[in-house]
Amino acid sequence: MKLNTSIAGIDFDGFAYNACGVNDEILKQLEKLGDSDSAAILLKSCSIEPRKGNENPKYIVKSNLIPGCTLNSMGLSNRGLEENLSYVDSLKTTNKKPVIASLTCFSKEEHLILFKAFQDQGKADLIELNFSCPNVGAHGLIGYYPELVDEILTQLDTTKGNIKYGIKLPPYFEEWYFDKISDIILKHNVGFISCINTLGNALVIDAEKESTVIKPNFGRGGLGGDWIKPIALSNVNSFYRRLDRKISIVGVGGVRNGKDAFEFLLAGADSVQVGSAFAQESYPIFTKIHNELNQILESKGYNSVQEAKGKLKFL
Ligand code: RRO
Numbered sequence: 001m002k003l004n005t006s007i008a009g010i011d012f013d014g015f016a017y018n019a020c021g022v023n024d025e026i027l028k029q030l031e032k033l034g035d036s037d038s039a040a041i042l043l044k045s046c047s048i049e050p051r052k053g054n055e056n057p058k059y060i061v062k063s064n065l066i067p068g069c070t071l072n073s074m075g076l077s078n079r080g081l082e083e084n085l086s087y088v089d090s091l092k093t094t095n096k097k098p099v100i101a102s103l104t105c106f107s108k109e110e111h112l113i114l115f116k117a118f119q120d121q122g123k124a125d126l127i128e129l130n131f132s133c134p135n136v137g138a139h140g141l142i143g144y145y146p147e148l149v150d151e152i153l154t155q156l157d158t159t160k161g162n163i164k165y166g167i168k169l170p171p172y173f174e175e176w177y178f179d180k181i182s183d184i185i186l187k188h189n190v191g192f193i194s195c196i197n198t199l200g201n202a203l204v205i206d207a208e209k210e211s212t213v214i215k216p217n218f219g220r221g222g223l224g225g226d227w228i229k230p231i232a233l234s235n236v237n238s239f240y241r242r243l244d245r246k247i248s249i250v251g252v253g254g255v256r257n258g259k260d261a262f263e264f265l266l267a268g269a270d271s272v273q274v275g276s277a278f279a280q281e282s283y284p285i286f287t288k289i290h291n292e293l294n295q296i297l298e299s300k301g302y303n304s305v306q307e308a309k310g311k312l313k314f315l
Pocket of ligand 1: 021045072073074075076077104130132133134135197198222
């Protein structure tokens with residue numbers, strides 16, 4: 001069975017692709033994604049200027065202290081706007097897969113400049129605005145300030161090009177956030193949402209060494225992987241019930257196998273991104289997830305991902 005889907009009107013040949021921030025900072029890694037079974041190529045969030053990011057150690061990929069999870073405080077390391085524009089250009093000449101640019105910022109103005117640059121270039125298939133980086137101070141988490149989300153989306157000039165955009169959201173835990181953010185999404189021309197980003201400011205302690213495990217920010221960073229899947233599923237479904245099928249939903253958080261992907265599909269996702277499991281299991285993870293999801297759908301008598309979407313039963 002084909003696991004094809006579509007996000008904001010762009011066709012995807014598969015259901016799973018890389019989550020932002022994992023093996024997507026330089027062209028060589030992005031080209032490898034092109035050669036893999038990843039359904040798309042998502043670039044690392046970029047700022048206008050290149051950034052080295054935080055001090056090492058800043059990324060725990062595998063540890064018995066957090067089995068199945070990762071902890072990062074990369075601090076938005078990226079090669080900057082010019083380099084990322086050239087990556088998109090190069091990937092679009094060598095690849096058929098959708099290429100997704102990701103933008104992040106320290107100010108509203110930076111978001112508007114970055115957005116305009118990718119719109120003017122006109123080569124990326126989609127643009128993901130990262131409103132949820134947990135590692136760059138209070139201002140990084142735009143998603144927790146609905147008025148600021150509304151303001152940025154109001155000021156984006158979407159008339160110049162026709163690239164659809166979406167927003168990457170932080171995990172929410174309160175009903176009013178889902179109501180408020182959904183209203184804003186429906187009010188603007190948002191094509192998709194990706195939820196969730198890592199769980200911010202998590203502290204992992206090595207009891208034996210009586211120490212933190214990463215250096216930045218008093219040892220705190222974004223937690224990803226197995227432990228955050230229930231929160232990601234709840235965010236996907238909370239938006240799915242409010243967005244009235246008008247907006248594509250990309251589920252991210254703890255997807256490591258076909259069953260995880262199927263759970264996100266039941267919750268209402270149109271596709272999934274794979275972060276921690278991709279960091280831990282590398283490029284074959286996409287083939288594995290697609291094969292397993294295929295088997296599950298076939299065994300349950302579904303003929304496409306669309307047939308199973310949002311079919312979660314409530315007790
Ligand atoms: O670079 C990072 O520290 C980072 C980003 Br931009 C993000 O969106 N999420 C994350 O966990 N780390």
